[in-house]
Amino acid sequence: MSDSTQSPTTISNIGVAMFTIADQDAAIAYYTQTLGWELRSDVAFGDEGGNRWVEVAPPGSAARLALNPPMGGTPGGSAIGVDTPDVEAEHARLQASGAVKTGEMMGGDGPVPKMFSIEDPDGNHIWVVQSA
DSSP states (O other), rough: OOTTSOOOOOOEEEEEEEEEOOOOHHHHHHHIIIIIEEEEOOOOOOOOSEEEEEEEEOOSSSEEEEEEEEEEGGGGGEEEEEESHHHHHHHOOOOOOOOSSOOOOOOSTTTTTOEEEEEEEESSSEEEEEEE
16 A cells, blocks of 8 residues: 655666675676676676676676675675665655664675665665666
8 A cells, every 4th residue: 555645766776686605706607607698797896805896798798697605694685786866865755764684885886886775664775876
């Protein structure tokens, strides 16, 4: 049931699926060498040393697959990423609802897009990402 006083979502696309993997280098090799996908991004990410933002995709695909180590150091907990043309407005909208558990804004430096996370009641994550 929707509330007619709330603004409609700014989310426009499911742009990034995120898989939890054990070894980013082995996963890159599998997706690029075995499956023939393209490596779209492999850059340092976050405050903790050694984290990398890695994306692969089939040639010509707009959607990407992020290859992430376990979130919070725990296996599992895969996530999806959704695109929005205004990540800050969407963050403010969701925080104002009071009904959505949102993470802090992060990224926005270099090739890493600005983003924040939403945690659903089951502990799954949706990363809301500034679209290019």
